[in-house]
Amino acid sequence: MNEIKKHPVDRRVRKTRHLLRQGLISLLMKKSIHEITIKELVELVDINRGTFYLHCKDLNDLLHQIEDEMMQELTTMLETNNVGELQKQSYPFFIELLRYIEDNADLCLLLLTKTEDRAFFNKLKRTIEKDCFNTFSQLYRHSDAFSYETFSAFTVSGSIGVIQLWLENGHKESIETVATTLTKILEHGAKFFELPSS
The missing domain is CATH 1.10.10 (Arc Repressor Mutant, subunit A)
Structure with a gap:
């Protein structure tokens, strides 16, 4: 009952x-x-x-609840994907990510481009960069911490930039088109680890 x-x-x-x-x-x-x-x-x-x-106790508390909920959903998405294979099979992950973003377009546009407070944006970047660092350090063990950090920062900032552009343009391009673009950038950019160190 x-x-x-x-x-x-x-x-x-x-x-x-x-x-x-x-x-x-x-x-x-x-x-x-x-x-x-x-x-x-x-x-x-x-x-x-x-x-x-x-x-909620006030409007800031409500906003933080919204941010925390989105952060948890994105973190779960990262955790449920095999990050060790992400560089090799990134297209399915980007499809899943972009579908989530399109389903929550107003919120994502707001948190990634329109809020004055960059705390959420910076927290999101740090979370994904940490995940990328762990992935690249497993895939390319011959490299060094600085290379993992710089490539993770470059990859995450670039990917978020592409997604921001897509959102600001009214997500006119298909999810598949954007996922293919991001996949090519990641897969070709990772050849950086194959270059000889100076």
Whole structure:
């Protein structure tokens, strides 16, 4: 009996969180978080202030919840892919990543290009760079830490730049086209490790 009662509550909670998330994203596309009021958000999504405070303490807390959720989803995506094979089989990973980004286009565009606070962007970069460092250091054991660090930074910054451009252009190109481009860049760029050191 308790289980039967639990599901409607869970659905209402998920629905409210979704409304708050979408409402804040919509407002942040037009103005900074410092210009948004809780009153403005709750009126937009048609809930009361008391309900808002059940889910977060203020607008910054709500934004951080949204960022943390996205970070967790992206981290899980990295962890569930075989990073040891990522350089050799990067196309399926990029397809999965780009589908996620297209499904969450407004949020990704906001967090990658429009927010004044670069904390999320920098945290995302560091997370992926660390993952890339571990991958490249396993694949190319003859190289050194500086080479792994610089190539990881170059690859991650470049890939994020391509994705930002794709988002800013209204993701007109197909996911397959962008995934192919990123795959070629990664696979050909990794030949860097085969070059003799100076």
